[in-house]
Amino acid sequence: MLEVSAGFKSETSVSYTFKEPYELSRNSSALPSSIYSDMTLRGENVSLSFRTNQSPAVLFYVSSYYREYLALLINKHDKLEVRYKLDSSRDAEVLRSRVRSLANGQLHTVTIRRQSESVSVQIDQNAREDFNLTSDGEFNAIKSLVLGKVHGSDDLDPDLVRLGSLGFTGCLSVVHFNSISPLKAALLHPDTSPVFTGPLVQSNCGSSTSANPYAAENTPPVRCHSGGDLCDCDWSGITARFLYRRKETYRNQEVKGVKQDDSPDFPFNNQADSQNASGENPKEYFI
Numbered sequence: 001m002l003e004v005s006a007g008f009k010s011e012t013s014v015s016y017t018f019k020e021p022y023e024l025s026r027n028s029s030a031l032p033s034s035i036y037s038d039m040t041l042r043g044e045n046v047s048l049s050f051r052t053n054q055s056p057a058v059l060f061y062v063s064s065y066y067r068e069y070l071a072l073l074i075n076k077h078d079k080l081e082v083r084y085k086l087d088s089s090r091d092a093e094v095l096r097s098r099v100r101s102l103a104n105g106q107l108h109t110v111t112i113r114r115q116s117e118s119v120s121v122q123i124d125q126n127a128r129e130d131f132n133l134t135s136d137g138e139f140n141a142i143k144s145l146v147l148g149k150v151h152g153s154d155d156l157d158p159d160l161v162r163l164g165s166l167g168f169t170g171c172l173s174v175v176h177f178n179s180i181s182p183l184k185a186a187l188l189h190p191d192t193s194p195v196f197t198g199p200l201v202q203s204n205c206g207s208s209t210s211a212n213p214y215a216a217e218n219t220p221p222v223r224c225h226s227g228g229d230l231c232d233c234d235w236s237g238i239t240a241r242f243l244y245r246r247k248e249t250y251r252n253q254e255v256k257g258v259k260q261d262d263s264p265d266f267p268f269n270n271q272a273d274s275q276n277a278s279g280e281n282p283k284e285y286f287i
Helices: 021-026 033-039 159-163 181-190 235-256 273-277
Strands: 005-008 013-017 043-052 057-064 069-074 080-084 095-096 108-115 116-123 129-131 141-148 172-178 195-197 200-203 226-227 230-233 283-285
Touching: 005 181, 013 181, 043 069, 057 172, 069 159, 069 172, 069 181, 080 108, 080 116, 141 172, 141 181, 172 181, 181 200
Parallel strands: none
Antiparallel strands: 005 172, 005 200, 013 141, 013 195, 043 108, 043 172, 057 069, 057 141, 069 080, 080 095, 108 116, 116 129, 200 283, 226 230
């Protein structure tokens, strides 16, 4: 299965809207909660990998038509927080991991599993951490999923509005929410799948064998402005890319013996994707 990684800037936002029920599309007025039954979850599996030097930062956010949400973030102490608000009349429940130093620029993998009120969190090869929610365990009428910058909404708590407005600078990779892969959809099907704004750069930053995890972010884009029969290009960007590739070729010869599936930091093995990432140029999408 092909997996992808992407470099995010602070203004990048990827939004995936879940399919609305047929009745909702026909009638936008107040409706009984029964029409949302096919979008109510009593559990979810979330997994992703990331690299960043930013804290605090929101990594992942899922909203609801009933002002409920799930948020995954790095707090100001460089630790992971999982915030569940499964009852709109109560404050969000905050689950704090004990694992430290997650904003250190290294590749980290997070897996979150919830079954009703029981939640487990595992980061890298650290011991699994178990938590219990006090809410009813139902995530009602899920609406949308956001990666990167979370734009202000009346559904958000003020603190989450502030944190979401900061955006995310770094790398996200292998993002899954149950059976949905929003990052893959945004990169491989940008015209028909999730809506994204800001620069979204496909790269190999999610590979544990990457010599420079922020290669796609640090490489200046080539921008051309049409004029007559010629393009006025930023040749400094082209020169920088050429010198960068020569340098990376030398580095890659030194680390050629490292294999992705041997690394404990990145258990999501995908040999085809590793070959694809190293053999193709980063792709840049701007809106």
